[in-house]
Amino acid sequence: MNYRFKTGQDLLELCYEHNLSIGEIALMREAQASNMSKEEVYNLMLESYKVMKESAQKGIITSEDSMGKLIGHNAKKMYDYYRMGESIASGMLSKAIAYSLAITEENSRMGKIVACPTAGACGVVPAVLNALEEDREIDEKKIVMALFNASAIGLIIATYASISGAEGGCQAEVGSASAMAASAVVELLGGSPRASLEGAAIALKNMLGLVCDPVAGLVEVPCSKRNAGGVGNAITAAEMALAGIESFVPFDQVVVTMGRVGKMLPSSLRETAQGGLAITKAAKEYTQRD
Amino acid sequence: MSNNLSLFDITGPIMIGPSSSHTAGACRLGYAARRILGEDVSSVIFHLYGSFKETLKGHGTDRALLGGILGFLPDDIRIRDSFQIADESGVMYAFIKEDEEEDHPNTVKIELIGKTGEKKIVKGQSVGGGNIRITQIDKTNLKIDGKYCTLVTRHWDRVGIVQEVTGILNKCNVNIAQMSLYREAVNDQAYMIIEADDPISKECLEAVQNVAKMQYAAVIDKLY
Structure with a gap:
């Protein structure tokens, strides 16, 4: 039995042929490719998920400057606001936003995180999954399987487009992360493999063209809040996919498009801090301080 | 990216932030250099090229490189304190920003002297997602990616x-x-x-x- 897949279409065919979820196919693929047992591969992902949760929990109670001192105090504010129960978003979304800020702030103060798919976009997938786990009291095993689902989506994007801001802008980082999260959420809430890919396609479409323009080249502004934006996008896309809404452009074509758009972005908008928010008055004042 | 990606290249690595190329990759380069030297380091000079020059402080590239030299892997929280730990254990270090262009924007040349006087020069690149490539040991060009x-x-x-x-x-x-x-x-x-x-x-x-x-x-x- 061969569980290799390259495209989203391959992945769907494997799911329907074996009657397995995307997460299960991804787990089998990894075990096969790495020559490890299914348990070993599962345990590696479980370990990653535990680190993700620790980073979220640490981030919401810590109010400490980031390396560049641009962020570090927003997660706690957001979490306190969520706890007041007055947020306009549902409780789950509000909490996921707080977790996203928490994880990215941890990252920016040299805390321990899990790149997903990158360190710059590490606050989307874990925030959504952790908030959902708690909100719906979902078994941790199912969440770990959803992480396999998310990773499979990321793998396809990395193969046919890019997950690097320097290559494709932020659409390749937070865009990819939100596609991964959307697909994982659809699987967790009982959507079909096909619906997962619809969710991923919708999420990625919504982020097409997003530039990478970090102030002073730091992974702080706008990265942290953009991760939180990715959370909203992922949940919006998953919600549509679970309602049975399809993407007009299929997932595989959206992925290739994202890669193509990335190549068209000028280098000033691909992580070089030469354009976008990085050259605003506020950014220049910061860069020229001392 | 390559066709041999693992799912753990997507979800992973577990690492100390903030940047997979400028922090995790830098740490791995330091770690690999220490292993190539084969003994504890008494002094080290890092020559930085391209982006590494710019990310030294803001991405903790300096602490990560030094942490690697001290034997820390990218998920080791001690990376944050690697200057202090190096000072306490008497490891001397220096960072030099170089102006020459290199093939890859994230390049470092590491000059090491070990406790017994063994010397090594190791050059490498951080190629994305925390992955690295050693490209030179002393005068010899080669390729080691640390996957084995x-x-x-x-x-x-x-x-x-x-x-x-x-x-x-x-x-x-x-x-x-x-x-x-x-x-x-x-x-x-x-x-x-x-x-x-x-x-x-x-x-x-x-x-x-x-x-x-x-x-x-x-x-x-x-x-x-």
């Missing part, structure tokens, strides 16, 4: 030496995944890079070190 347990030797080029080394690995029950040979000229200084599926034990390494005309051998653990 890797045996590096420096020896005098002579008939039969490759067979002796692979024979030792065979006895130690180590399967070779890939191997490459580099040399400066016939009967001159040469290198062997052997990537193995299995871990290479201390005893096995010692046996390789005792082969005739062997000058130096070191094992770099699987870095991922």
